[in-house]
Amino acid sequence: MFRRLRSIETTFNSINRRIQGTLNVLFPHEKDQAFAPTPYTADPILGLDSERLVEYERVRIQLTEQSKVLMRLGHVLQTCGASAYRIKVSMARLAAAMGAEEHHVLVTFGEISSTVYLRPFSRTEISEQRIFGTNAAKLDRLRSFTQNLEPGTTPQEANRILDRIDAYPPEYGSLENILASGIACACFCFLNRGGLAECLIAGFAAASGQLLRRVMLHRQMNHFGVWLAAGFVGATVYVGLATALNHFLLLFMNSYEIIALPPWISGDTIGFRAGIVSAVLFLVPGFPLITSMLDLLRMDLSAGISRMVYTVMLVISAGAAVWLVSLAFNWTVDPPNVPPLEGKWLYLMRTLCSFVASAGFAMLFNSTRPLCFYAGLICAVFNPLRFLLVENGMDWQFAVGLEALAIGLAADLVSRLSNFTYSRVSLSVPAAVLMIPGVPLYAALTHLNQGDFTKATSSLIEVSVVILAIGIGLSAARMLTDRNWLENRDLVETHPALKDNDESDFTMR
Numbered sequence: 001m002f003r004r005l006r007s008i009e010t011t012f013n014s015i016n017r018r019i020q021g022t023l024n025v026l027f028p029h030e031k032d033q034a035f036a037p038t039p040y041t042a043d044p045i046l047g048l049d050s051e052r053l054v055e056y057e058r059v060r061i062q063l064t065e066q067s068k069v070l071m072r073l074g075h076v077l078q079t080c081g082a083s084a085y086r087i088k089v090s091m092a093r094l095a096a097a098m099g100a101e102e103h104h105v106l107v108t109f110g111e112i113s114s115t116v117y118l119r120p121f122s123r124t125e126i127s128e129q130r131i132f133g134t135n136a137a138k139l140d141r142l143r144s145f146t147q148n149l150e151p152g153t154t155p156q157e158a159n160r161i162l163d164r165i166d167a168y169p170p171e172y173g174s175l176e177n178i179l180a181s182g183i184a185c186a187c188f189c190f191l192n193r194g195g196l197a198e199c200l201i202a203g204f205a206a207a208s209g210q211l212l213r214r215v216m217l218h219r220q221m222n223h224f225g226v227w228l229a230a231g232f233v234g235a236t237v238y239v240g241l242a243t244a245l246n247h248f249l250l251l252f253m254n255s256y257e258i259i260a261l262p263p264w265i266s267g268d269t270i271g272f273r274a275g276i277v278s279a280v281l282f283l284v285p286g287f288p289l290i291t292s293m294l295d296l297l298r299m300d301l302s303a304g305i306s307r308m309v310y311t312v313m314l315v316i317s318a319g320a321a322v323w324l325v326s327l328a329f330n331w332t333v334d335p336p337n338v339p340p341l342e343g344k345w346l347y348l349m350r351t352l353c354s355f356v357a358s359a360g361f362a363m364l365f366n367s368t369r370p371l372c373f374y375a376g377l378i379c380a381v382f383n384p385l386r387f388l389l390v391e392n393g394m395d396w397q398f399a400v401g402l403e404a405l406a407i408g409l410a411a412d413l414v415s416r417l418s419n420f421t422y423s424r425v426s427l428s429v430p431a432a433v434l435m436i437p438g439v440p441l442y443a444a445l446t447h448l449n450q451g452d453f454t455k456a457t458s459s460l461i462e463v464s465v466v467i468l469a470i471g472i473g474l475s476a477a478r479m480l481t482d483r484n485w486l487e488n489r490d491l492v493e494t495h496p497a498l499k500d501n502d503e504s505d506f507t508m509r
Contacts, residue, residue: 014122056120056504063118065155066098071125072162074105074112083425084303087112090146094158096244097149106460109306131221132310134287136367136426141165143423171366176213182207184360187353189278191383192439193336195266198275201241205279209234213283213380224317230319231280238279239329242272263340273332276322279438283318285311286433287365291425293471297478319445326446333443347384354434355380362430370480371422375430383434396462400435401469407431408477424481428474436468438461 069090077087084107095116097102101229102117115124118501145161172180186203194202213230217223265274289311295304326333341347359376367375382403411427443457480483 002028002073004310007486015415016396041470042120044253044394049315054350059118062155063116063123065116065120066095066100067116067123067125068114069098069155069158069162070100070103071112071114071127072159073146074107074114074140075127075129075164076162077139078107078110078112078129079131079133079135079141080138080139081132081291082142083298084295085110085287085298086143086244086425089255090142093146093149094153097153098158099152100156106302107300108302125371132288133217135366136362136365137171137373138165138168138258138366140368140371140423140426141168144421145432147420150505171368172363177214178210178362180363181210184357184364185278185281187357187360188281188434188438189275190340190349190353191357191434192274192278193275193339194278195264195272195340197245197266197272198242198278201238201245202275202279203274203461204241204264205234205330206282207237208237209280210282216434224313226284227317228321231283232325234282235278235322235325236275238276239325239331242276243329245272251342263338274336276331277333277442279336280322280442281438282317283314283470284366284433284436284438285314286361287429289467290429290432290470290474293475294425294478297471297475305329313409315441316445319442321441324447333446335439335443350384350387353379353418354383357434358383358430359492361433362426365430367426367430372430374414374418378414378427379431379434380408382406386435397465397469400466401473403435404432404470404473406473407478408474409481412477424478430471432474435466437466 027170054490073094074087077090082090084504087107088164091105091114092103099118100116101119104115111126112127113124113151114127115122119486126451138152142165145165170177185206186199189202209230213226214234216226266274269459273492289306291309292304292307295301295307298304300415322333325331341349355376358379359372362375364373386399386403389402390396407428408424411424411431415424440459441463444456444463447459475485480486
């Protein structure tokens with residue numbers, strides 16, 4: 001056996017010498033090292049003494065712990081609906097506070113890739129999460145945690161704080177959440193020119209759909225199926241209750257008397273049909289829609305585009321449910337042309353409904369009670385003014401853009417007055433979600449499925465321009481109030497936690 005191995009080695013060395021000699025003849029001025037034997041060198045780590053090995057092992061363990069807690073923070077922020085920029089900044093602050101020498105992160109809608117450097121090692125982790133939702137209260141607590149980080153924070157301390165944040169129960173119970181959905185959609189129905197009867201029916205139908213959505217989401221069912229089922233239940237309950245109310249009134253009144261009812265009782269004189277779309281407006285994904293536009297503004301295209309696609313698919317799922325119900329019962333989806341009230345009463349009711357609807361949507365986003373009040377107050381101030389501007393001749397899209405700008409500036413002011421206890425996104429999204437043209441959007445999808453392409457095309461173009469105006473208004477407010485949004489620089493250049501001299505008054509809002 002050894003003789004055979006020695007023979008093979010001798011043959012190999014002979015061939016190697018011949019090849020090397022040929023190369024020296026062909027290239028006399030070049031020395032090719034490809035076939036030269038490589039001298040043996042010991043592993044630099046294995047060649048170290050025991051103390052250095054212990055130090056390397058300590059650094060490796062420290063790097064692993066830092067990487068894990070960084071990924072945990074990013075994962076929690078992602079499940080709360082945070083934008084890609086907020087995730088990057090939060091992870092960067094925590095990495096700097098724990099003493100990491102360098103940190104790079106790639107954030108998409110459902111994945112995070114994080115690399116941490118602690119010389120002479122680096123560690124890369126990739127995380128995928130399938131839980132998509134919104135939790136404004138948790139988002140603000142995480143923002144406060146990352147804002148108040150101090151140098152020398154250990155991974156153990158960060159994990160303890162994250163455990164404490166995770167231990168907070170939901171701000172509202174199931175009953176409060178369902179009632180908030182119903183009352184918000186009832187107020188939304190009035191803003192969409194529905195009467196008292198349509199508002200009450202829409203509120204009850206929305207509460208029924210929200211109940212089903214909570215049950216299905218608790219069982220971690222597919223979101224698109226959840227939106228389809230919840231929209232179908234909400235629209236079906238509305239049609240059933242409206243039909244039952246119409247038959248009940250026919251027992252005591254004739255059809256002419258029902259048609260003659262004042263508009264504040266029934267916005268639609270034919271069967272209380274005005275509120276079917278308002279009954280499913282709780283399914284409008286306002287938070288991810290606005291967050292996706294902010295992602296696009298920050299050039300986080302991988303996160304913004306995928307989040308926008310997710311939002312559009314949810315809207316299509318709910319719109320398909322409304323179309324199926326309207327097709328089955330031959331139900332109209334267009335709102336009335338005339339508001340149910342006039343004069344100062346109309347303005348007062350719009351103010352009240354704007355406040356209640358915005359606060360209700362804030363509750364659906366799991367915002368704290370004070371934040372619900374401030375978001376409702378911002379919406380109550382500016383939303384009725386938008387109606388007045390449109391009714392006095394201003395273009396709808398331009399009025400929406402102005403309101404979005406005003407809401408963004410007001411949210412920044414309230415955030416500053418609260419010493420940044422409440423983030424701008426938690427304040428602005430519930431106030432701006434009422435501007436999302438849910439009724440024209442779902443009506444356009446219904447017209448499209450019914451083959452009325454003229455109405456569908458005009459409505460979809462109008463809705464797209466309005467949503468674009470919302471994004472422009474909120475983005476302009478961000479750039480006017482935050483230098484980090486105005487200047488498109490690298491995170492390393494703008495983030496003080498990554499600099500040696502941290503004397504900046506940087507505040508993540």
